[in-house]
Each structure stands twice: as structure tokens, then as C-alpha cells.
Amino acid sequence: xxxASLPIPQQRRxxxxxxxxxxxxxxxxxxxxxxxxxxxxKLLCFGLFAAALNLVLxxxxxxxxxxxxxFGGAAYITAHALKVWGFGAGSGLMIGVAFALxxxxxxxxxxxxxxxxxxxxxxxxxxxxxxxxxxxxxxxNAEDGIQRVPRPDFLGIVSLSDNLSLYxxxxxxxxxxxxxxxxxxxxxxxxxxxxxxxxxxxALSLGYHTNRYKLTVFVISAGLSGLAGSLKVLVFQIxxxxxxxxxxxxxxxxxxxxxxxxxxxGPVIGAALVLTIQNYMxxxxxxxxxxxxxxxxxxxxxxxxxxxxxxxxILPSASSSGSDRRKLEP
Amino acid sequence: MIFGVPLVALASQLVIGLFNGAxxxxxxxxxxxxxxxxxxxxFTHGAFYTVGAFAAFLLTSYAGLSFWACLVIAxxxxxxxxxxxxxxxxxxxxxxxxxxxxxLTFGIALLIEGLLQFYFGVAGQPYQVPDVLSGTSNLGFxxxxxxxxxxxxxxxxxxxxxxxxxxxxxxxAKLRAATENSRLLExxxxxxxxxxxxxxxxxxxxxxFAGVVAAPVFQVSPLMGANLIxxxxxxxIIGGLGSITGAIVSGLMLGALEALAKVYWPPSANLxxxxxxxxxxxxxxxxxxxxxx
Amino acid sequence: MRYDPxxxxxxxxxxxxxxxxxHGVNLSVPRAQTIAILGRxxxxxxxxxxxxxxxxxxxxxxxxxxxxxxxxxxxxxxAYTGIGYVPEERGIYAxxxxxxNLDLLPKISDRGMSLERIFDLFPNLKERRRSAGGTLSGGExxxxxxxxxxxxxxxxxxxxxxxxxxxxxxxxxxxxxxxxLKKDGLTMLLVEQNFHFAxxxxxxxxxxxxxxxxxxxxxxxxxxxxxxxxxxxxV
Numbered sequence: 001x002x003x004a005s006l007p008i009p010q011q012r013r014x015x016x017x018x019x020x021x022x023x024x025x026x027x028x029x030x031x032x033x034x035x036x037x038x039x040x041x042k043l044l045c046f047g048l049f050a051a052a053l054n055l056v057l058x059x060x061x062x063x064x065x066x067x068x069x070x071f072g073g074a075a076y077i078t079a080h081a082l083k084v085w086g087f088g089a090g091s092g093l094m095i096g097v098a099f100a101l102x103x104x105x106x107x108x109x110x111x112x113x114x115x116x117x118x119x120x121x122x123x124x125x126x127x128x129x130x131x132x133x134x135x136x137x138x139x140x141n142a143e144d145g146i147q148r149v150p151r152p153d154f155l156g157i158v159s160l161s162d163n164l165s166l167y168x169x170x171x172x173x174x175x176x177x178x179x180x181x182x183x184x185x186x187x188x189x190x191x192x193x194x195x196x197x198x199x200x201x202x203a204l205s206l207g208y209h210t211n212r213y214k215l216t217v218f219v220i221s222a223g224l225s226g227l228a229g230s231l232k233v234l235v236f237q238i239x240x241x242x243x244x245x246x247x248x249x250x251x252x253x254x255x256x257x258x259x260x261x262x263x264x265x266g267p268v269i270g271a272a273l274v275l276t277i278q279n280y281m282x283x284x285x286x287x288x289x290x291x292x293x294x295x296x297x298x299x300x301x302x303x304x305x306x307x308x309x310x311x312x313x314i315l316p317s318a319s320s321s322g323s324d325r326r327k328l329e330p
Numbered sequence: 331m332i333f334g335v336p337l338v339a340l341a342s343q344l345v346i347g348l349f350n351g352a353x354x355x356x357x358x359x360x361x362x363x364x365x366x367x368x369x370x371x372x373f374t375h376g377a378f379y380t381v382g383a384f385a386a387f388l389l390t391s392y393a394g395l396s397f398w399a400c401l402v403i404a405x406x407x408x409x410x411x412x413x414x415x416x417x418x419x420x421x422x423x424x425x426x427x428x429x430x431x432x433x434l435t436f437g438i439a440l441l442i443e444g445l446l447q448f449y450f451g452v453a454g455q456p457y458q459v460p461d462v463l464s465g466t467s468n469l470g471f472x473x474x475x476x477x478x479x480x481x482x483x484x485x486x487x488x489x490x491x492x493x494x495x496x497x498x499x500x501x502x503a504k505l506r507a508a509t510e511n512s513r514l515l516e517x518x519x520x521x522x523x524x525x526x527x528x529x530x531x532x533x534x535x536x537x538x539f540a541g542v543v544a545a546p547v548f549q550v551s552p553l554m555g556a557n558l559i560x561x562x563x564x565x566x567i568i569g570g571l572g573s574i575t576g577a578i579v580s581g582l583m584l585g586a587l588e589a590l591a592k593v594y595w596p597p598s599a600n601l602x603x604x605x606x607x608x609x610x611x612x613x614x615x616x617x618x619x620x621x622x623x
Numbered sequence: 624m625r626y627d628p629x630x631x632x633x634x635x636x637x638x639x640x641x642x643x644x645x646h647g648v649n650l651s652v653p654r655a656q657t658i659a660i661l662g663r664x665x666x667x668x669x670x671x672x673x674x675x676x677x678x679x680x681x682x683x684x685x686x687x688x689x690x691x692x693x694x695x696x697x698x699x700x701x702a703y704t705g706i707g708y709v710p711e712e713r714g715i716y717a718x719x720x721x722x723x724n725l726d727l728l729p730k731i732s733d734r735g736m737s738l739e740r741i742f743d744l745f746p747n748l749k750e751r752r753r754s755a756g757g758t759l760s761g762g763e764x765x766x767x768x769x770x771x772x773x774x775x776x777x778x779x780x781x782x783x784x785x786x787x788x789x790x791x792x793x794x795x796x797x798x799x800x801x802x803x804l805k806k807d808g809l810t811m812l813l814v815e816q817n818f819h820f821a822x823x824x825x826x827x828x829x830x831x832x833x834x835x836x837x838x839x840x841x842x843x844x845x846x847x848x849x850x851x852x853x854x855x856x857x858v
């Protein structure tokens with residue numbers, strides 16, 4: 001579209017987004033009155049994780065198959081820092097994020113040398129390497145994991161020992177993480193990223209250091225995934241191999257895909273859906289992977305845009321613009 | 331003694347390494363052939379391997395078939411399963427981004443593994459080595475278990491056969507032509523959709539064959555292929571996707587190196603494939619035998 | 624005598640993705656004749672040929688070969704109605720040897736030429752039969768592309784710019800070969816920028832503009848029409 005100002009449908013959509021955001025914010029604030037706070041916190045952790053992956057998957061156009069390393073790795077580090085080194089909640093989260101940023105940089109710098117499915121396979125293989133490293137590192141206690149992690153106070157004053165106060169703390173951190181993602185998407189950096197995703201050769205010829213952009217978004221995404229993993233330790237007081245295994249990387253891709261790749265809220269909704277169904281499945285004898293597998297197949301075959309993506313596509317205002325709808329690019 | 335390790339121990343480990351390497355070679359060969367033609371990174375490959383092993387286990391326990399019969403029938407079962415999956419699901423994604431194929435096959439793999447888990451539990455099921463192959467030979471410098479020698483030999487034979495078919499038969503020429511420009515080949519009257527189905531089924535059969543051969547050594551369990559496939563991905567990246575020689579050579583090499591790592595520094599054994607992959611990616615992003623994309 | 628053309632195209636509409644490029648092409652190719660389509664670049668000549676062999680993303684209308692409708696037929700079955708396609712980009716498989724390229728196509732009839740006959744027509748190919756297709760010169764590639772479909776035994780040869788970018792000696796050689804084939808009774812549909820080449824070969828001409836056939840006339844009327852033709856195709 002050639003006009004300089006936002007076309008009306010887009011403007012309307014922006015309003016709609018803001019209304020939706022405020023509504024969900026209010027909903028989140030009162031949610032623990034109706035729902036079990038621990039489940040809600042789990043939802044927030046995975047929602048943030050999926051939204052962080054979405055930065056790479058949806059906005060960077062790269063299928064990263066190794067994000068469990070950042071999520072579970074940060075969880076291990078935070079758990080160890082809280083339990084053995086006596087860190088506070090804030091510094092515990094920060095050291096987890098720092099770890100995720102560093103490993104994200106290392107994985108990113110190797111993986112972005114290849115594109116498309118090579119990128120996917122490389123991230124997967126590197127995260128499997130990290131899995132074995134964690135498995136063998138003495139501090140992770142192999143199959144047992146790090147258990148009974150304390151919940152220290154935040155900044156020495158805010159007690160996180162009861163679930164309700166912890167919930168609001170987790171909510172605050174979640175919102176902070178989502179705000180970072182929002183900033184990244186709606187910044188010049190985000191716009192450049194879109195340009196690279198749509199047509200990398202062209203972006204290269206325009207003088208973009210495309211690899212630098214891709215690496216940056218990968219590292220940011222890794223850091224936020226780490227934040228989600230560290231938060232999860234505060235909630236469940238445990239860090240295990242499950243969080244660093246490749247199945248976790250697959251699950252978070254499913255959450256993002258199901259909710260809507262490249263939509264702001266889609267991954268969170270996808271996470272909520274997957275966790276709810278998993279919760280329900282846990283009471284049956286059916287292995288969760290049957291559900292995950294079926295969900296993947298259905299999603300890829302029938303609604304590739306995801307729930308939020310399909311809703312946007314149905315909205316009459318959306319037909320003309322693809323600006324919020326990201327598609328997978330090799 | 332070599333670097334403080336007795337030759338016998340070293341040689342035995344190397345045989346184990348080559349044994350694993352033969353599986354890597356078979357699986358990455360199938361992955362490479364499928365990828366070359368269908369442009370799909372087949373995540374279901376590990377599940378095909380598992381299904382092959384389960385098919386052998388079930389055929390022997392319930393139908394009383396011999397190992398040798400299973401060696402033929404189980405891969406055919408996997409091939410049929412693969413053909414159905416290609417016709418009903420995978421085919422619909424060909425026009426789209428190749429990553430959807432990867433995600434679909436990932437989902438199929440989880441579904442298959444979940445179903446096996448549901449019916450058979452996570453515990454492994456034992457499978458007997460056929461009597462003829464159960465002995466061991468003393469080669470003087472080492473003991474060679476017959477079954478492992480057989481497994482390495484047949485796997486390599488199958489790899490060689492695949493290579494010969496692709497390089498030297500008219501069917502192989504059609505496969506290579508389809509890899510280059512399949513639309514034109516269709517215009518010339520070649521039923522490319524059928525070729526694609528057969529290729530996927532053939533790749534699946536190779537994995538199924540590997541599964542049968544693996545069954546007597548490893549336990550038959552629902553997740554046996556899931557972890558293997560990730561190492562195979564590393565093999566494929568090291569060798570270069572679509573290179574047949576690359577798949578075979580790097581498969582064997584990786585198996586051997588893993589074995590050496592197990593001898594000299596056991597904790598590193600699991601990491602070796604991935605470390606080598608990282609190094610190769612740095613030095614030769616297209617893989618050791620890759621010609622380009 | 625009943626008019627019974629080998630190929631009959633009626634109101635062919637064609638698309639590449641979203642763009643509509645053929646707007647109702649009407650054309651017929653009588654048996655044992657050579658038809659040439661003339662026109663400027665981008666008027667839909669190549670697209671018409673691609674429409675015949677099923678290489679457009681969408682096509683409507685009717686294309687009948689020996690009375691069989693080709694529109695909607697699976698692409699791999701079209702060749703079996705008797706069509707041999709020589710694409711503009713030649714379509715040589717670079718990783719296959721010359722021999723493999725020659726043996727690649729399934730036989731669609733018993734008219735398929737023997738290797739001896741092929742090497743008789745194109746002696747160069749015999750010398751290079753072990754070389755990879757990718758190492759051939761442009762002229763050799765063109766010869767191979769023609770030779771390859773002749774091996775399959777088509778009734779109708781569809782040639783897209785067979786002389787494009789080739790040296791005069793090669794153009795002459797290809798001209799001789801096509802003339803021989805014509806004498807043997809092979810039907811040909813030809814798109815050609817090289818007007819002088821087409822002139823010596825074709826029995827009938829079609830002129831295209833903007834995705835349509837705008838005129839057609841037999842070869843004997845060519846001289847009378849030379850001026851209009853020249854202005855239309857810019858010779």
C-alpha cells in the first residue's frame with residue numbers, strides 16, 4: 001500500500017490489539033482468584049518461552065530446534081545459584097539469563113552459518129550436545145535433577161514464599177519479557193529483521209549485515225527463553241533434564257505454531273492450550289507425545305497460520321496487510 | 331598397547347564403533363536420498379527405524395517368523411507405512427516451505443513413538459540373535475562377535491547397492507534427473523509423483539532394515555530411534571546433505587571416532603558427533619562432501 | 624476431406640502464479656506440417672508451448688492432441704499422447720552423462736529413433752557420449768535436447784527457440800536436421816525469433832501479440848505479408 005499514513009483497517013487493528021492487550025492484562029491480574037496459581041505461573045513461563053522462540057521463528061524466519069538448551073540450561077544455573085550459592089531471586093534470574101545469552105551467542109554463531117533446515121538441524125544437534133553436557137556435569141545430578149530449590153525473597157524485601165505473591169512477581173517478570181519482545185518487534189531493528197526474512201539476498205545487497213541481525217535476534221530470544229526457564233525454577237523449585245531435552249524444543253515450537261507464528265499473542269495462547277491439554281492428558285494413560293504429534297500434524301496440514309493467525313486472516317480488516325502475519329521462510 | 335590402551339580393547343571398541351557407524355550410514359543415506367528428491371528433512375526416519383525393530387519383534391514373537399524372514403518383511407512393512415504417509419500427508423506440502431515438511435515429519439515421529447509407548451510401554455523388549463550368528467571368532471589380536479561383523483557387512487553391502495543403483499541404473503538416472511529438474515522430467519513422461527513415493531518408501535525401508543539389524547543388539551524400545559536420529563542429523567551435516575559417499579563415509583567415521591572417544595575419555599563419547607559437526611560447520615559450512623545447495 | 628489436425632488449441636488462457644499471460648490462443652497444427660509462431664518477446668509464444676505440455680500454473684480452454692484433451696491431464700501423461708518437448712532452456716541434466724540423457728525418456732511409441740540414427744544426425748554427440756551434460760557447449764546441448772526427445776518417438780515435436788544463441792554453423796546443422804525430420808513426416812510446432820530460420824522450415828505461420836494469435840497465413844503468402852510481419856515482430 002502506497003499511502004503514507006496507516007490505512008484505516010490497520011489502524012483499527014492496532015486499536016483492537018491494544019484493547020485485547022488491556023483486557024488480557026486485567027484478566028491475568030484477577031486470574032488467581034479463579035485458577036490454581038501454580039498452573040497459571042507455569043502458563044506464564046511457557047508463554048514467555050514460546051513468545052521468545054517466536055522472535056526467531058516468526059520474526060527472524062529461522063526454525064530454531066534447540067531452544068530447550070536456553071530454557072533448561074538457565075533453569076539449571078538458577079537452581080544451582082539459589083540452592084548452593086545462596087543467590088536472591090533477582091540475581092538468580094539474572095545469572096540464568098546471562099548463561100542463556102552466552103550459550104545463545106555460541107549456538108547462534110555456529111548455526112547461522114547455514115539456513116533453512118540446515119539451521120534447524122544444526123540447532124537441534126548443538127542442543128543435544130548441551131543435553132549430554134548437562135547430563136554429565138556433576139552439579140545437575142543427572143536423572144535426579146536439582147530438587148528442593150529455595151524461593152528466596154526478591155531484593156531481600158518481597159517475600160515469594162506463598163504462591164499468590166509469587167504469582168504477581170512472575171506476572172511482572174512475564175510482562176517485562178513481553179514488553180522487551182514488543183520493543184524489539186516495533187523497532188527499526190525489527191523492521192530490518194522483517195526485510196531480511198522476506199528477502200535475504202536483497203537485504204544483503206542493500207548493505208545489511210544480515211548475519212549480525214540474525215545473531216542478535218537469536219541471542220535476545222535465547223536470553224528471554226532463559227528468563228522463562230529461570231522463572232520456572234522459582235515456581236516449581238526443581239530443574240531437570242526434561243527442560244533441556246529436544247522434546248522440549250519441539251513442544252515450544254508446537255506452542256508457537258499452534259498459537260500463530262509471527263503474531264504477538266499467539267505463542268502465549270498456544271502455550272496455554274498445549275499446557276491445558278497436557279494437564280488433562282496427565283490424568284490418562286495416553287502418552288503426551290501422541291497428543292503433541294497429532295497437534296503438529298493437524299496444525300501443519302490444516303491451519304498453518306495458527307489460531308491467532310487464522311483469526312487475523314478471517315477479520316475483514318486483515319485481508320490487505322501481511323505486516324503482522326509472518327510466514328516461515330527458509 | 332596404543333596410547334596406553336591394549337590393542338584388544340581398542341579393536342573391540344572399534345568394531346562396536348563401526349557397528350554404530352553402519353547404522354549412521356544406512357540412516358543418513360536414506361535421509362539424504364529422501365532429501366535430495368523430496369526436499370524434506372525426514373524427522374520420521376528415526377521412527378521408521380523403531381518401527382522396523384518392532385515389526386521384527388512382533389513378527390518373531392507372534393508369527394514365529396525367523397530373523398531372516400524379518401530382515402526382508404519388516405523393511406517392506408516400513409516401506410508401506412512410508413508410502414501411505416507420503417501419499418496422504420507429505421505430498422500436500424510439496425509446494426510449500428520445506429520447513430513444514432520437517433515439522434510434519436516431526437509430528438508423525440512423535441505420534442508413532444507415542445503409539446508404540448502406549449501399546450508396549452517404555453521398557454525395552456529383548457530380541458534373539460539368530461543361532462548361526464551368535465558365536466565369536468578369535469582373530470588373534472581381538473575377538474570378533476559374528477553378529478556385529480554380519481551387521482556391518484550387510485549394512486555396507488546395502489549402502490553399496492543403493493549407490494550402484496543410483497549411479498549406474500536407468501532408475502538411478504531418473505532419480506538424479508528428478509533431483510535436478512522434476513517438472514521437466516514429468517513433461518518427458520516420467521511419473522514423478524510415483525518416483526517420489528517410491529523414494530520415500532525406499533528411504534523408510536533402509537531405516538527399517540537398520541532397525542531389524544539393531545534389534546538383537548539394542549533393546550527394542552519405542553524411543554530407540556528418537557535419540558539416534560539426532561546423531562544422524564549431525565552425520566548428515568558433516569557429510570553434506572545429498573551426498574551418498576558423504577553419508578556412508580561420515581557415518582562410519584563418526585561411529586569409529588565415537589568408539590575411540592569411549593576408550594580414551596568416556597564422558598566425551600556422546601558429545602563427539604556434535605563437536606565434530608560444529609567444527610565442520612566452521613571450516614566447511616557445506617559439509618565434507620557437500621557440493622552446494 | 625475432413626480437417627483433422629494433430630494438435631488443436633482453442634481459447635487457451637494461461638497464468639503464471641497470479642499473472643494472466645495467455646488470453647485465448649487459437650491455433651491448430653495439421654499432421655506432417657511445420658507451424659511457426661512468430662512475435663516479439665513476451666507476447667506469450669513460449670507460454671503457449673508451456674501451456675501445451677502442462678507447465679503453466681493454471682490453464683483453461685482446450686488443447687487437444689489427436690482428439691485427447693490435455694488440459695487437466697496429469698503432467699506425466701501428456702508425453703504419451705505423442706508430444707516431444709524441446710524447452711527454450713534446453714533442460715539438459717547436468718549431472719547425467721550424454722548417454723544417460725539420451726536414455727532418460729520413457730519410450731512413448733515405437734517410432735523412437737535408434738542410437739545409430741541419432742548419432743548419424745548428430746555426430747558430435749557420439750564423441751561426447753560419456754561427458755556430463757553440464758560440460759556441453761550450447762550447441763551440443765541443443766542437439767542433445769532434440770536428440771533426447773526423438774529417442775522417445777513423438778508424433779509432434781514442440782521446439783522453443785531451437786537456434787537461440789547458437790553460432791551460424793550450428794544453426795545450419797540444426798536446420799538440416801529439422802528439414803530431414805520434416806521430410807520423414809514428423810509434425811513440428813516451432814517458436815522462433817530467427818525469422819530467416821523459420822522461413823525455410825515452416826508451412827504455416829501464426830503471429831502473436833499480447834497473449835493472443837492476431838494473424839495466421841500459409842508460407843506461400845509470406846512474401847506478400849513481409850512488411851506487416853516485419854513491423855509486428857521487428858525484424
